[in-house]
Amino acid sequence: MSNLAGMAAIVTGGASGIGLATAERLSEGGARVAALDLNPGAVKDPMTGIYCDVADRASVRSAVVQAADALGGIDIVVNNAGIGAVGTVEDNDDDEWARVLDINVTGMARVTAAALPHLRRSARAAVVNTCSIAATAGLPQRALYSASKGAVLALTRAMAADHVSDGIRVNCVNPGTVDTPWVGRLLDQADDPQAERAALNARQPMGRLVSAEEVAEAIAYLVSPAAGSTTGTSLAVDGGMQELRLRR
Incomplete structure (x- = not known):
C-alpha cells in the first residue's frame, strides 16, 4: 500500500464515484493527493480539495498551480472528470x-x-x-458517450507517444458499468429501476457491476512505479464484458 510514498497526485472529478475512490486509494498508498472538482468541499482530509472546471482553461490552469503549490509538485495526473449522455445519434443536439x-x-x-x-x-x-467499455464495445443508447470515450482511447495512445521521451507514462482504464452515484441516477430514471439494475448486472459476465474501488485499484497500479514499463495501454476493468462470450 505504500508504493506511492512521496508522490504527488491530482485527480479530476475527485469528490465522488471513481474519482473519490481513486483519490482515497492513492492517499492510502502514501501519495499526497489533490482532488480537483466542481464540489471541492466534499473532499476530506488528508486530501486537498480544489475547485476546477475542466471545461474552462483558466480554471484548469489555476487549479493545477494551486495543486502543485499545495503538494510540492505533481507526479501523477488522473483524468477522471467526465459526464454521461444517453441516446442514439438522433437524440442529442x-x-x-x-x-x-x-x-x-x-x-x-x-x-x-x-x-x-x-x-x-x-x-x-x-x-x-x-x-x-463504451470505447471498445457497441452499447445501445450511448452514441455520444461512446464517441467521447473512443476519442479518449485514441488520445491516450497519442499522448503516450508524444511524451514517452519526456519520461511520462500515459495509460487508461476501461471500466464496465460501475456502481457509482451517476449510474444510480440513471437507474432512478428508469421505469423499473430494479429490473434495469438486474439487466446491467447480467450484461457483465461476472454477473455484477464493477465497484469504484476496483477501478481505483487498477489506476493505482498504472500510476505506480511497479508499472514502470507500461505505457500506451488500456486496462479493462469490466467483469469480462469486452472479451468473454459466455453461453447462458
Missing part, C-alpha cells in the same frame, strides 16, 4: 455533442497540458485517463 466532447475529451487535454511542466520534472511521472 449539436450543443450537447459539443458539451460532452469538451468535458470528456478536451478537458483531459487541458488538465494534462497544464500539468506537463510539473510532470517533466518528475522522475516517476504518470498519467491515467478514465476511459470506458
Whole structure:
C-alpha cells in the first residue's frame, strides 16, 4: 500500500464515484493527493480539495498551480472528470455533442497540458485517463458517450507517444458499468429501476457491476512505479464484458 510514498497526485472529478475512490486509494498508498472538482468541499482530509472546471482553461490552469503549490509538485495526473449522455445519434443536439466532447475529451487535454511542466520534472511521472467499455464495445443508447470515450482511447495512445521521451507514462482504464452515484441516477430514471439494475448486472459476465474501488485499484497500479514499463495501454476493468462470450 505504500508504493506511492512521496508522490504527488491530482485527480479530476475527485469528490465522488471513481474519482473519490481513486483519490482515497492513492492517499492510502502514501501519495499526497489533490482532488480537483466542481464540489471541492466534499473532499476530506488528508486530501486537498480544489475547485476546477475542466471545461474552462483558466480554471484548469489555476487549479493545477494551486495543486502543485499545495503538494510540492505533481507526479501523477488522473483524468477522471467526465459526464454521461444517453441516446442514439438522433437524440442529442449539436450543443450537447459539443458539451460532452469538451468535458470528456478536451478537458483531459487541458488538465494534462497544464500539468506537463510539473510532470517533466518528475522522475516517476504518470498519467491515467478514465476511459470506458463504451470505447471498445457497441452499447445501445450511448452514441455520444461512446464517441467521447473512443476519442479518449485514441488520445491516450497519442499522448503516450508524444511524451514517452519526456519520461511520462500515459495509460487508461476501461471500466464496465460501475456502481457509482451517476449510474444510480440513471437507474432512478428508469421505469423499473430494479429490473434495469438486474439487466446491467447480467450484461457483465461476472454477473455484477464493477465497484469504484476496483477501478481505483487498477489506476493505482498504472500510476505506480511497479508499472514502470507500461505505457500506451488500456486496462479493462469490466467483469469480462469486452472479451468473454459466455453461453447462458
